[in-house]
Amino acid sequence: MARWRTLPRMGRGADLIREARLRAGLTQAELSERSGTQRSVIARWEQGTVSPTFDNMLQVIEACGFELPLMLVPRDSSLDQQLDKNRQLSPERRAQQLLAKLDREPAARA
Amino acid sequence: MPERARTFDPYGLLQTLDRHRVTYIVIGGFARVIQGTEEITRGLDIVPSTRAENLRRLDAALRDLGARRPDGREPTLDENTISTERVLELQTEYGELKIVPEPAGTRGYDDLRRAASREPLGRGVRPSVASIGDLARMVSALGDEERIPQLMQLRRLVELERVRERVIQR
Numbered sequence: 001m002a003r004w005r006t007l008p009r010m011g012r013g014a015d016l017i018r019e020a021r022l023r024a025g026l027t028q029a030e031l032s033e034r035s036g037t038q039r040s041v042i043a044r045w046e047q048g049t050v051s052p053t054f055d056n057m058l059q060v061i062e063a064c065g066f067e068l069p070l071m072l073v074p075r076d077s078s079l080d081q082q083l084d085k086n087r088q089l090s091p092e093r094r095a096q097q098l099l100a101k102l103d104r105e106p107a108a109r110a
Numbered sequence: 111m112p113e114r115a116r117t118f119d120p121y122g123l124l125q126t127l128d129r130h131r132v133t134y135i136v137i138g139g140f141a142r143v144i145q146g147t148e149e150i151t152r153g154l155d156i157v158p159s160t161r162a163e164n165l166r167r168l169d170a171a172l173r174d175l176g177a178r179r180p181d182g183r184e185p186t187l188d189e190n191t192i193s194t195e196r197v198l199e200l201q202t203e204y205g206e207l208k209i210v211p212e213p214a215g216t217r218g219y220d221d222l223r224r225a226a227s228r229e230p231l232g233r234g235v236r237p238s239v240a241s242i243g244d245l246a247r248m249v250s251a252l253g254d255e256e257r258i259p260q261l262m263q264l265r266r267l268v269e270l271e272r273v274r275e276r277v278i279q280r
Binding site for chain 2: 015018019022023025076079080082083084086087089090091092094095096097098099101102105
């Protein structure tokens with residue numbers, strides 16, 4: 001499997017921990033055993049009620065069998081406005097917007 | 111394959127699946143667009159429940175859709191096909207349909223259904239769509255650098271949603 005050369009901008013550690021655990025097919029209890037972290041602590045991290053430290057996050061992700069290749073890249077904020085606009089549309093409008101785009105590109109709907 | 115097979119009509123696909131009472135979750139590009147990403151997609155990807163009765167319903171829906179494999183063969187959908195094929199790529203009269211029993215980084219329908227939500231898309235369709243977090247999990251698991259922009263958009267959407275929730279809480 002190809003590895004990331006750059007790190008996508010992270011959401012909170014909670015998302016990455018949950019994502020790593022689910023991709024590893026582990027329950028919170030199993031991850032607790034592997035990482036030596038209390039299950040209740042992992043649950044609080046995943047719920048976002050408590051933020052893990054950066055080192056704790058890396059340790060737990062490693063316990064799931066993954067690594068975070070870290071690299072600083074410039075923030076690309078060009079899409080932020082468009083994403084914010086999309087977010088304010090209803091799902092129905094988002095679907096219609098897609099179909100309108102495809103209609104504007106005749107070859108695209110083919 | 112009839113001429114109109116070349117058109118992508120997600121409504122036609124979803125309505126047919128619903129008419130046959132197929133249980134599924136929408137994933138992939140169309141799901142990401144429904145969740146708010148900015149991208150173009152020309153097909154529908156679904157994760158079906160792999161229960162025998164549901165596969166029978168899906169099989170009937172595929173016949174109704176005139177589904178064909180890329181080599182022109184008619185697909186036969188059963189528990190064996192589902193367990194041996196990672197992705198079933200089909201052309202239908204409403205465009206491309208991919209059936210993905212166990213998307214990368216997930217354990218399939220039962221794994222995704224917990225966080226999925228019903229999204230009203232109009233024309234009577236209200237499919238179950240994978241959550242932003244689960245869509246990010248799938249993109250991330252593919253480990254494909256070309257998909258980094260998709261992943262960044264999904265992460266950004268999660269952030270925007272959190273900011274909105276904080277504002278509402280205040």
